[in-house]
Amino acid sequence: MTIDQAAxxxxxxxxxxxxxxxxxxxxxxxxxEFGALIGAVAVYVFFLVTASGSGFTSxxxxxxxxxxxxxxxxxxxxxxxxxxAGEFDLSIGSVVGATSAIVAIGSGTYTMxxxxxxPLAIGFGLAVxxxxxxxxxxxxxxxxxxxxxxxxxxxxxxxxLSRALSGSTxxxxxxxxxxxxxxxxxxxQFQVSIVWWLAITVVAWWVLTRTRTGSWIYATGGAPDVARxxxxxxxxxxxxxxxxxxxxAALVGVLQTIAYSGGxxxxxxxxxxxxxIAAVIGGVLLQGGYGSTVGVLLGTATYxxxxxGIFYTGWNTDYAQLFLGALLLxxxxxxxxxxxxALSGR
Amino acid sequence: xxxxxxxxxxxxxxxxxxxxxxxxxxxxxxxxxxPGQVLCLLGHNGAGKSTLIKILSGVYTPTxxxxxxxxxxxxxxxPRDALDRGIATVHQGAGTVPLMSVxxxxxxxxxxxxxxxxxxxxxxxxxxxxxLEEIRQLGIRRIRDADQLVxxxxxxxxxxxxxxxxxxxxxxxxxxxxxxxALGVRxxxxxxQAVESARDRGVAVVLITHQAHHALRVGDHFAVLAHGRLxxxxxxxxxxxxxxxxxxxxxxxxxxxxxKQA
Ligand SMILES: Nc1ncnc2c1ncn2[C@@H]1O[C@H](COP(=O)(O)OP(=O)(O)O)[C@@H](O)[C@H]1O
Ligand SMILES: [Mg+2]
Numbered sequence: 001m002t003i004d005q006a007a008x009x010x011x012x013x014x015x016x017x018x019x020x021x022x023x024x025x026x027x028x029x030x031x032x033e034f035g036a037l038i039g040a041v042a043v044y045v046f047f048l049v050t051a052s053g054s055g056f057t058s059x060x061x062x063x064x065x066x067x068x069x070x071x072x073x074x075x076x077x078x079x080x081x082x083x084x085a086g087e088f089d090l091s092i093g094s095v096v097g098a099t100s101a102i103v104a105i106g107s108g109t110y111t112m113x114x115x116x117x118x119p120l121a122i123g124f125g126l127a128v129x130x131x132x133x134x135x136x137x138x139x140x141x142x143x144x145x146x147x148x149x150x151x152x153x154x155x156x157x158x159x160x161l162s163r164a165l166s167g168s169t170x171x172x173x174x175x176x177x178x179x180x181x182x183x184x185x186x187x188x189q190f191q192v193s194i195v196w197w198l199a200i201t202v203v204a205w206w207v208l209t210r211t212r213t214g215s216w217i218y219a220t221g222g223a224p225d226v227a228r229x230x231x232x233x234x235x236x237x238x239x240x241x242x243x244x245x246x247x248x249a250a251l252v253g254v255l256q257t258i259a260y261s262g263g264x265x266x267x268x269x270x271x272x273x274x275x276x277i278a279a280v281i282g283g284v285l286l287q288g289g290y291g292s293t294v295g296v297l298l299g300t301a302t303y304x305x306x307x308x309g310i311f312y313t314g315w316n317t318d319y320a321q322l323f324l325g326a327l328l329l330x331x332x333x334x335x336x337x338x339x340x341x342a343l344s345g346r
Numbered sequence: 347x348x349x350x351x352x353x354x355x356x357x358x359x360x361x362x363x364x365x366x367x368x369x370x371x372x373x374x375x376x377x378x379x380x381p382g383q384v385l386c387l388l389g390h391n392g393a394g395k396s397t398l399i400k401i402l403s404g405v406y407t408p409t410x411x412x413x414x415x416x417x418x419x420x421x422x423x424x425p426r427d428a429l430d431r432g433i434a435t436v437h438q439g440a441g442t443v444p445l446m447s448v449x450x451x452x453x454x455x456x457x458x459x460x461x462x463x464x465x466x467x468x469x470x471x472x473x474x475x476x477x478l479e480e481i482r483q484l485g486i487r488r489i490r491d492a493d494q495l496v497x498x499x500x501x502x503x504x505x506x507x508x509x510x511x512x513x514x515x516x517x518x519x520x521x522x523x524x525x526x527x528a529l530g531v532r533x534x535x536x537x538x539q540a541v542e543s544a545r546d547r548g549v550a551v552v553l554i555t556h557q558a559h560h561a562l563r564v565g566d567h568f569a570v571l572a573h574g575r576l577x578x579x580x581x582x583x584x585x586x587x588x589x590x591x592x593x594x595x596x597x598x599x600x601x602x603x604x605x606k607q608a
Contacts, residue, residue, distance in 0.1 A: 210467045212457035215450045223443040230441070230455030290445045343444060343497035 030342045032283040033295030035334040039281060039327065040298045040305070047309030056312035063189035069304025070197035072274050073297070075252050076282075077197075077204045078244035079275035080296040084208075085241050086221035086288030087143040091132060092249035092275060094155035095125050096268025099253030101162045101171070104263025108173035109166040115179065118254050125250025126243050128154060133239030143242075151272070155265075162265045172262040184258035193255045197300075200248070205293040217241070222289025245275075277324060278303045281331045283338065290339055302327065355417070356381050356519055356550045357402060357433070362411030364397050364574075371397040373574040374411070379519060384541060384551040386561040388594055389571035395554050398571070399521050402552065403435040404428030432518035436525060442504050444497030448489060451496045452477035452511050480510040484540040502533030506540040513544055520544055521552045526560050538564050558591040570603065577603040 099121035106117035136143040208214040219227035220234045257263040282299025284291030310320040357379035364372040404422035458469040474492025526534040570578040
């Protein structure tokens, strides 16, 4: 554990290396997604047993938890990247509601083409992210406060405008076939949002593990001063990620509006913390600087499994919250432990 | 351990004074920084050592006096300008990101890439190979996996990594502000070896340290500051080790110098 032992141990000759098997296991155990994998498998097995015979493991049951996970994953993935860069975004809930209203009111109450109101909604999300990012990086205020403020502004504004323009907070919309195909189609009970979720995960994985932007994200959250000294544009990294979380939230707003044939400004508040919960259960450090896309994928799946698994057990679904809360606590402690393990040598 | 001594100066300070409102942090200091040599800056807290290296690294433009690089008087436009001229500064507490790999740390902010457009990506293989090769040249042989997290390296190894990075990116002058202050004996040894390797490669090293035996171990020249003034400047061998130790401990020699100064 200590530096001295670490330095003393390798009296080994240069070329000697650990036996492959052991080193592979040791390396796997030190990856940031290792805890998330254990968690996901454990909850799955738990519901496999407690909800046995109820259809939890059936095709429809599987579709059900994947659908739930996918909707969250679309926004939880960028939220995780932002967390790794050391920032929070509390405005995603309001953006989900507002963008859902933009599409539903624009093309339902009014006659905007759906292929115009959807880009408008995404553009709105990007704009909110840009403002969040610029304010947070220019003022150096905690993003917690900045995005809490923008959450209230966007949420309140959307609610007021929705009532003024449509007389209601909920507006129905009949999706056009091409829009339905891209944002609302289904294969059996498997919704197209699963594809969006996986695609976003692949992009995030690519950025984080394969590009220099990935290094910049980790360094921005892990050691901001070092990153700045090395010439990393930390402010630009953060602004870009705030835009990604807001765009993710906007996409959730669009997906929901099309899937449920209607928009609702009040929808979306659950995402504010669920995104962080999925990321942390997925092994992302709350302090920033550490985490992985695969971990977040597993954390999001865990969230879906718990939310739907409880339902299949026949227990009161309120217990899903209790379950997630306990998982979150365990995850935070495990993450700190795994981080120490990762730093403890090879 | 012989050094390639050249008389040609890389950086030359002539009559440099740095005043802040009410304080003269550095007063009329003249110094020469030579390639392939280690210059140790000694002196008590508040003597002006950090201010002096901030002048060398472009953070401050001196109130009076001239700074010449390769014989040409210059005004450094800032740390970036100094870095572009090959003057790299490593501040206290090595600049690494613990939860990031060796390769990514080494190239942070200057990542090699391959591919184009959307497929443009971090060239991890090249970065890893170069990073390992460079730290190896500074004597770090324990690290054999460039994907290993830097946090798994010891404090001394991390300092060596930062030094290796500066050298790789073309540093001709390496300024180290107390690189061994937070380290144990074994760890400090790693850093001192890295300093010697850098010097042997012809790099000019400016080293601030409070530990007499570290200074004696690697120093070619010694400059002692007191109250902003250069009170002693001598080459290796010109002063007895015991005197240097006494000097750094603030003993009779130092008191003598400070009295002359006052
Ligand atoms: N930016 C500054 N503004 C005002 N005074 C300063 C500043 N930097 C250093 N000083 C003063 O200059 C003197 C020398 O400081 P410094 O160079 O940090 O000494 P050392 O590194 O040898 O301990 C001290 O009296 C310090 O208070
Ligand atoms: Mg100092």
